[in-house]
Amino acid sequence: MSSFFLDTSAIVKRYKSETGASWLQGLTDPSTSHRIILSEISLAEVAAALAAAHRAPDGISQQQRDGALDLFLRHCLDEYDLVAVSRIIIDRAVDLTQNQKLRGCDAVQLATALIVNNVLVAAGSTPLTFVAADNDLLAAAQGEQLVTENPDLHP
Numbered sequence: 001m002s003s004f005f006l007d008t009s010a011i012v013k014r015y016k017s018e019t020g021a022s023w024l025q026g027l028t029d030p031s032t033s034h035r036i037i038l039s040e041i042s043l044a045e046v047a048a049a050l051a052a053a054h055r056a057p058d059g060i061s062q063q064q065r066d067g068a069l070d071l072f073l074r075h076c077l078d079e080y081d082l083v084a085v086s087r088i089i090i091d092r093a094v095d096l097t098q099n100q101k102l103r104g105c106d107a108v109q110l111a112t113a114l115i116v117n118n119v120l121v122a123a124g125s126t127p128l129t130f131v132a133a134d135n136d137l138l139a140a141a142q143g144e145q146l147v148t149e150n151p152d153l154h155p
Contacts, residue, residue, distance in 0.1 A: 003035040005113040007132035008045035010151050015068035016053055020151030037081045039112040046072050083112050100140035110140055
């Protein structure tokens with residue numbers, strides 16, 4: 001079983017049609033038995049992204065927004081491993097902002113992935129793959145020695 005940590009820029013692709021959506025849907029299909037890990041901060045970030053998509057000119061309908069959010073929240077209950085944001089994660093995120101080009105929530109996402117990766121490796125598991133559709137975040141993850149994947153490279 002492979003483990004994947006998905007940033008919001010990646011997981012939102014499972015719920016709205018955009019570049020990389022098909023690839024991401026394949027990655028997260030439960031039949032693959034991949035372990036999909038998210039930071040709890042993704043709950044608010046996905047909700048905000050879907051709301052923004054609804055407010056955008058020619059955006060998604062309210063029904064599409066509500067359906068996508070409901071499906072995401074249901075998947076959070078039984079398909080994803082959610083990692084709570086702790087003070088240890090916040091402290092690591094603060095440090096990351098001083099060495100990497102990161103926005104606040106991106107630093108929290110990356111800090112969460114790094115801590116989870118350390119736990120996996122210490123337990124003898126293979127390292128996780130960090131998945132994001134944000135070039136600055138991917139560069140920072142690579143700078144922290146994580147294996148990365150960009151769903152936008154899989155149209």
